[in-house]
Amino acid sequence: MILANDSTSANSTLLKQVSIVGAGAIGQLIYHQLSTAVSASKIAVNVISRAEHSQLQPLTFTSLDNTESTQTAEFVGLNDYAQQLPKTDLLIVCVKAYQVCAALKTIIPMLSAECHILLLHNGMGPHLDVAQMLNGQSLSLGTTSQAALKQSLWHTKQTGKGVTQLGILQLPKHFKALESSSQQKSSAQKTLPESLKNILLTAIPQSQWSEDILTMLWQKLAINVAINPLTAIHNCQNGQLAHEQYSDTIIAAVTELVKVANAEHISLELPSVLNRVYQVITLTADNYSSMHQDVQHQRTTEIDSINGFVVQMAKLHGIATPQNQHLVDEIKCLELQYHR
CATH class of the missing domain: 3.40.50.720 (NAD(P)-binding Rossmann-like Domain)
Structure with a gap:
C-alpha cells in the first residue's frame, strides 16, 4: 500500500x-x-x-x-x-x-x-x-x-x-x-x-x-472495428491492413459505424475517421492488435464490445450493418475452433 x-x-x-x-x-x-x-x-x-x-x-x-x-x-x-x-x-x-x-x-x-x-x-x-x-x-x-x-x-x-x-x-x-x-x-x-x-x-x-468522452470513445471504436477483427482473422500485424485487399472491408465497417454514431447524436465525419484509421495502421504497423493476441492465445475476444456494439446500437435505429455483423460472425467462428 x-x-x-x-x-x-x-x-x-x-x-x-x-x-x-x-x-x-x-x-x-x-x-x-x-x-x-x-x-x-x-x-x-x-x-x-x-x-x-x-x-x-x-x-x-x-x-x-x-x-x-x-x-x-x-x-x-x-x-x-x-x-x-x-x-x-x-x-x-x-x-x-x-x-x-x-x-x-x-x-x-x-x-x-x-x-x-x-x-x-x-x-x-x-x-x-x-x-x-x-x-x-x-x-x-x-x-x-x-x-x-x-x-x-x-x-x-x-x-x-x-x-x-x-x-x-x-x-x-x-x-x-x-x-x-x-x-x-x-x-x-x-x-x-x-x-x-x-x-x-x-x-x-x-x-x-x-467533456465529450462518448465522441472520443466512438472515434477509438472506429479504429478498433477495422484493425482488431481483420488482424485476428488474417493473423497479421496492423501494418498489413494498409494493403488494397483490405480497403473495401475497412471502408464498409467504418461507414456503418459512422452512420450509427450519427444516429446516436455523435458527430463523426467519414473522411476524417477513415483518415485516422489509416494513420493508426501506419503508426502501429509492427504491432499485433489485442484481438489478434486473444485469438492466438485462444482467449475470449472483446468482439461483442467492438463490432458487436455497433451491431447492437444499429438495431435500435433500424440501421443495417452487414459488414460489422460479418466480422462478428467470423471472430465467433474462430473462438468456436478453440474447443475442437
Whole structure:
C-alpha cells in the first residue's frame, strides 16, 4: 500500500483510497503510475483481488527507458471487501469489457455512494449496464493508447506511449429513460471532484480530460472495428491492413459505424475517421492488435464490445450493418475452433 507523508495538500487529504480492479498489463501499468504520483500524499492505492484473503504482492515494472522498479501492492481479498471497499474514493476498472459487469456486481453494493467509478477498457457497451447498477456512485469512461505487456504474472513492461482520454459519462437521452428517478437525481448532482481529476491527470502521462468522452470513445471504436477483427482473422500485424485487399472491408465497417454514431447524436465525419484509421495502421504497423493476441492465445475476444456494439446500437435505429455483423460472425467462428 502506498501511504502519504505529512506534507499533503488540502485537496488530497480529502481522499482516502484509490482501488484498481484488474491486474492485467494495463491495470499494473496504471497502478505503478498512480502509486508513483501519490507517493507524497495521504492516499492509499490498492488492487481488488478475487482471492479469498488479502495479501501483499510485489509488482515489478519496466519503463520505456528500461528502468526497472518494484513496488509492494496490497491485494484486497474477498474477506476484506466489506472493510476496504467503503473507503474507496475512486475505483478504476481495467478488466476486459466482457468481465466488467460480473466484476462490479459484488463490488458496487459495498462502495460508498460518494465513490467515483472509472471504466478503462477496450470497446463500448458495459457502461450502459453499469449505469443501471449504480447506488448513487458517479461514472466516468476512459480510453488509453498506452501499451504494456506482461513479462510474467507480476512483471509488466511499458511498450509504448499514448494518449489517455477521460470524462464523465453523459448518457444519451433515449437511455436516461431507463434510469430510475433517484438514479437520475443522484447522478445529476455529482461531478468528479477536482482532487480526483488532478490525481488522474498528474499520474497518467499524456492524459486529457474530455467533456465529450462518448465522441472520443466512438472515434477509438472506429479504429478498433477495422484493425482488431481483420488482424485476428488474417493473423497479421496492423501494418498489413494498409494493403488494397483490405480497403473495401475497412471502408464498409467504418461507414456503418459512422452512420450509427450519427444516429446516436455523435458527430463523426467519414473522411476524417477513415483518415485516422489509416494513420493508426501506419503508426502501429509492427504491432499485433489485442484481438489478434486473444485469438492466438485462444482467449475470449472483446468482439461483442467492438463490432458487436455497433451491431447492437444499429438495431435500435433500424440501421443495417452487414459488414460489422460479418466480422462478428467470423471472430465467433474462430473462438468456436478453440474447443475442437
